[in-house]
Amino acid sequence: MSKGAAAVGGRRYGRPVTSTAPLIRARGLVKRFGAFTAVDGIDVDVHPGEAFGFLGPNGAGKSSTMRMVGCISPPSGGELRILGMDPVRDGPAIRARLGVCPQLDNLDPDLTVRENLTTYARYFGVPRRTARERAAELLDFVQLTERADSRVEPLSGGMKRRLTIARALVNEPDVVLLDEPTTGLDPQARHLVWERLFRLKQQGVTLVLTTHYMDEAEQLCDRLVVMDGGRIVAEGSPRALIERHSTREVVELRFAAESQEAFAGKLDGLAERVEVLPDRILLYVADGDTAVTQVEARGLTPAAVLVRRSSLEDVFLHLTGRTLVD
Amino acid sequence: MSVAQRSRPELPRVPAMTVLAYHLTGYRRTWRAGVFSSFLLPTLTVLGFGLGVGGYVDQGVNGVPYLEWIVPGLLASTALQVAIAESTFPVFANFQWTRSYTAQNAAPLRVGDIVAGHLAFVLFRAVTASAAFLLVTTLLGAVASAWAVLTLPVVALLALAVAAPTFGYAAAVSSDSWLAMLFRFAVIPTTLFAGVFFPVESLPGGLRHLAYATPLWHAVDLCRAAMLGAPPQWSVPGHLLYLAAWAVGGWALAVRRFRRRLVV
Ligand SMILES: Nc1ncnc2c1ncn2[C@@H]1O[C@H](COP(=O)(O)OP(=O)(O)OP(=O)(O)O)[C@@H](O)[C@H]1O
Ligand SMILES: [Mg+2]
Numbered sequence: 102m103s104k105g106a107a108a109v110g111g112r113r114y115g116r117p118v119t120s121t122a123p124l125i126r127a128r129g130l131v132k133r134f135g136a137f138t139a140v141d142g143i144d145v146d147v148h149p150g151e152a153f154g155f156l157g158p159n160g161a162g163k164s165s166t167m168r169m170v171g172c173i174s175p176p177s178g179g180e181l182r183i184l185g186m187d188p189v190r191d192g193p194a195i196r197a198r199l200g201v202c203p204q205l206d207n208l209d210p211d212l213t214v215r216e217n218l219t220t221y222a223r224y225f226g227v228p229r230r231t232a233r234e235r236a237a238e239l240l241d242f243v244q245l246t247e248r249a250d251s252r253v254e255p256l257s258g259g260m261k262r263r264l265t266i267a268r269a270l271v272n273e274p275d276v277v278l279l280d281e282p283t284t285g286l287d288p289q290a291r292h293l294v295w296e297r298l299f300r301l302k303q304q305g306v307t308l309v310l311t312t313h314y315m316d317e318a319e320q321l322c323d324r325l326v327v328m329d330g331g332r333i334v335a336e337g338s339p340r341a342l343i344e345r346h347s348t349r350e351v352v353e354l355r356f357a358a359e360s361q362e363a364f365a366g367k368l369d370g371l372a373e374r375v376e377v378l379p380d381r382i383l384l385y386v387a388d389g390d391t392a393v394t395q396v397e398a399r400g401l402t403p404a405a406v407l408v409r410r411s412s413l414e415d416v417f418l419h420l421t422g423r424t425l426v427d
Numbered sequence: 428m429s430v431a432q433r434s435r436p437e438l439p440r441v442p443a444m445t446v447l448a449y450h451l452t453g454y455r456r457t458w459r460a461g462v463f464s465s466f467l468l469p470t471l472t473v474l475g476f477g478l479g480v481g482g483y484v485d486q487g488v489n490g491v492p493y494l495e496w497i498v499p500g501l502l503a504s505t506a507l508q509v510a511i512a513e514s515t516f517p518v519f520a521n522f523q524w525t526r527s528y529t530a531q532n533a534a535p536l537r538v539g540d541i542v543a544g545h546l547a548f549v550l551f552r553a554v555t556a557s558a559a560f561l562l563v564t565t566l567l568g569a570v571a572s573a574w575a576v577l578t579l580p581v582v583a584l585l586a587l588a589v590a591a592p593t594f595g596y597a598a599a600v601s602s603d604s605w606l607a608m609l610f611r612f613a614v615i616p617t618t619l620f621a622g623v624f625f626p627v628e629s630l631p632g633g634l635r636h637l638a639y640a641t642p643l644w645h646a647v648d649l650c651r652a653a654m655l656g657a658p659p660q661w662s663v664p665g666h667l668l669y670l671a672a673w674a675v676g677g678w679a680l681a682v683r684r685f686r687r688r689l690v691v
Pocket of ligand 1: 134137138139157158159160161162163164165166204691
């Protein structure tokens with residue numbers, strides 16, 4: 102390694118060069134189920150310490166991708182390296198360093214909360230004693246200490262989800278894969294999970310997550326890809342995606358009539374882009390208030406008007422032609 | 428903290444042992460309920476069949492009192508029942524309901540470790556249930572010879588011979604009604620006709636050969652030889668090899684079926 106590589110712009114980088122190579126690297130990655138192609142040639146790089154998101158509607162291929170990265174589903178084509186290793190040949194060695202929170206919880210309902218963690222830790226070779234200590238710490242981390250010795254079966258969905266996340270951490274993983282970590286949780290439980298994931302990120306753990314939630318992606322992800330129909334349709338930081346694929350502000354107009362469609366034609370030239378949804382019309386504009394004035398000047402009287410900043414949801418709508426169903 | 432510097436525990440030397448430990452953890456919670464029946468059942472069968480039915484079988488079988496004659500058969504059939512019960516619904520549930528196998532598959536285990544760990548648990552269950560049966564029947568005076576302890580390795584082999592292919596079956600079926608069919612069309616007929624309650628020779632030709640093909644008959648013949656001190660009806664290595672062949676073939680089937688379910 103040359104000196105120049107280690108000292109860029111007068112600053113010395115602490116990490117060894119090997120650890121700045123992507124932890125996950127996919128090129129033309131494909132997953133087929135019979136004749137059906139679920140993941141259709143995607144390129145992804147996830148770097149150490151990053152929080153990386155897959156955003157996409159139902160059936161986009163997010164879980165299929167996560168399962169390939171989790172080394173439980175062999176790729177049907179393309180190239181995939183995880184932690185510098187080959188997922189098909191080195192499955193167990195890679196999985197030893199991953200933490201996985203699958204889309205569907207698969208905790209053992211008949212074991213206690215604590216036993217779910219300790220038995221799982223043993224698969225990774227964590228000694229019994231260490232497993233017990235770590236289970237106690239993790240239960241504290243996900244705020245389940247009080248339920249440590251109760252069975253899993255009667256726990257609420259949010260508690261189970263938190264336990265699954267705790268279980269994904271028993272081996273102190275380098276990369277945590279979270280497939281829809283907060284789907285089905287109430288807002289309070291969701292915020293708790295976000296806060297915990299954010300703490301993990303601060304500790305230098307690399308997070309890879311899938312989500313349908315824009316706010317989740319905006320809050321947690323440094324970088325994300327938008328997937329649709331097995332393909333990546335956009336990539337970047339949440340901010341950059343909004344700047345590239347949307348305008349600064351959005352005006353939402355709701356007309357009292359049956360069909361919003363009828364009004365769309367009367368809005369020509371008012372916005373960079375007009376999106377007609379079944380229940381409202383979106384105007385993509387630089388300045389929302391100006392646009393509202395112009396709408397009124399044309400004699401249109403929408404029942405409701407909302408001016409807001411552009412969000413990932415708008416990017417998503419623009420790229421996939423669909424709103425995300427929460 | 429750099430990823431490269433983090434120290435990591437060695438992966439378990441025998442990963443299947445950690446899977447066995449998981450199954451035993453669950454069993455710790457439920458064994459008390461089962462222990463009663465594993466002592467009560469042999470008591471009832473000995474009383475019912477040995478004394479009740481035996482009272483009508485005046486001359487015994489081949490000169491052996493009926494009770495002593497059927498105990499080895501009941502012992503082997505207990506092992507079979509437990510082995511199959513533990514490898515049908517529990518295996519199906521671990522795929523379909525609790526998805527425990529899916530969870531294990533995401534850890535650094537191989538498919539073979541997942542199968543071996545669960546199979547080891549089934550073996551443990553079958554052998555402890557058989558040992559309980561042996562203990563009760565001995566206390567009731569239905570066991571004549573100390574050679575009876577040799578039956579335990581035999582029923583262990585029988586348990587593997589039937590549990591392994593049943594793992595494969597339970598991993599392959601799409602609905603749990605197929606599991607009930609297995610009991611109805613395989614387990615119950617086997618138990619009735621494989622020489623547990625009456626000698627296989629009294630069956631008509633075709634059925635007799637079917638009975639000889641069941642793993643249970645081979646185990647029953649060995650157990651009977653060990654407990655009664657009489658020579659077996661077939662060669663001992665032949666019996667052992669036949670049972671081992673079922674175990675090995677069943678293992679191959681089970682791993683194949685598990686892989687097909689887990690690696691998609
Ligand atoms: N084992 C399988 N066999 C056949 N088809 C599958 C299998 N798994 C997934 N698919 C199909 O692949 C496509 C992508 O599924 P995937 O689960 O990856 O989507 P997703 O983006 O995770 O969706 P969701 O948001 O609903 O979880 C879907 O059309 C799905 O039906
Ligand atoms: Mg999914």
